[in-house]
Amino acid sequence: xxxxxxxxxxxxxxxxxxxxxxxxxxxxxxxxxxxxxxxxxxxxxxxxxxxxxxxxxxxxxxxxxxxxxxxxxxxxxxxxxxxxxxxxxxxxxxxxxxxxxxxxxxxxxxxxxxxxxxxxxxxxxxxxxxxxxxxxxxxxxxxxxxxxxx
Numbered sequence: 001x002x003x004x005x006x007x008x009x010x011x012x013x014x015x016x017x018x019x020x021x022x023x024x025x026x027x028x029x030x031x032x033x034x035x036x037x038x039x040x041x042x043x044x045x046x047x048x049x050x051x052x053x054x055x056x057x058x059x060x061x062x063x064x065x066x067x068x069x070x071x072x073x074x075x076x077x078x079x080x081x082x083x084x085x086x087x088x089x090x091x092x093x094x095x096x097x098x099x100x101x102x103x104x105x106x107x108x109x110x111x112x113x114x115x116x117x118x119x120x121x122x123x124x125x126x127x128x129x130x131x132x133x134x135x136x137x138x139x140x141x142x143x144x145x146x147x148x149x150x
Contacts, residue, residue: 001046004029006149008037009046013146016050061091061109064138065116069104069124072131079103082129091119102132113137 001009004027011023024034041047056062071082079097086095086106096105110116116135124133 001149005037005041005046008034008041010146010148012038012047012050056109060111063112063116064093064107064109064141066136066138067104067106067108067120067124068102068132068134068136069106069130070101070132071103071127071129073129074103078129082127085127089119089123091115102134107138 007027008023011018011026020035020038021031024031027034038047056064069082071078082104083095083097086092086104089108091108091110092106093109094107096107097103098105108116108119110119116137120133120135124130
């Protein structure tokens with residue numbers, strides 16, 4: 001990636017709806033050059049997709065929590081099966097598979113504390129491989145929108 005590619009990635013991370021013409025103008029390049037660079041970034045797997053971000057409270061999911069989970073036995077099959085289960089849960093917005101004391105950190109967004117309680121007791125705790133679960137309510141969440149190359 002050169003400086004132009006980095007600038008395009010940054011611009012699209014800031015606003016994925018920016019037009020090709022607008023970005024080309026800002027960078028001082030031809031629209032055709034801009035379009036081809038973006039296509040190349042997609043083909044190479046650097047740009048993996050575009051999405052819309054929703055306000056969680058506005059869609060009825062105003063309470064977020066992070067749930068630390070340990071499963072037993074800690075085998076590849078158990079980890080992969082549990083991850084597949086988590087991916088199917090509508091409350092889950094991200095999953096981190098870890099080393100150390102916990103096997104997963106699960107970020108959920110739910111309606112309220114009753115909904116969170118139901119997720120933990122009626123979904124997670126019923127899993128036979130679940131060895132430990134700890135829930136932390138999230139007071140605030142910030143996600144960095146622009147991530148530059150290392």
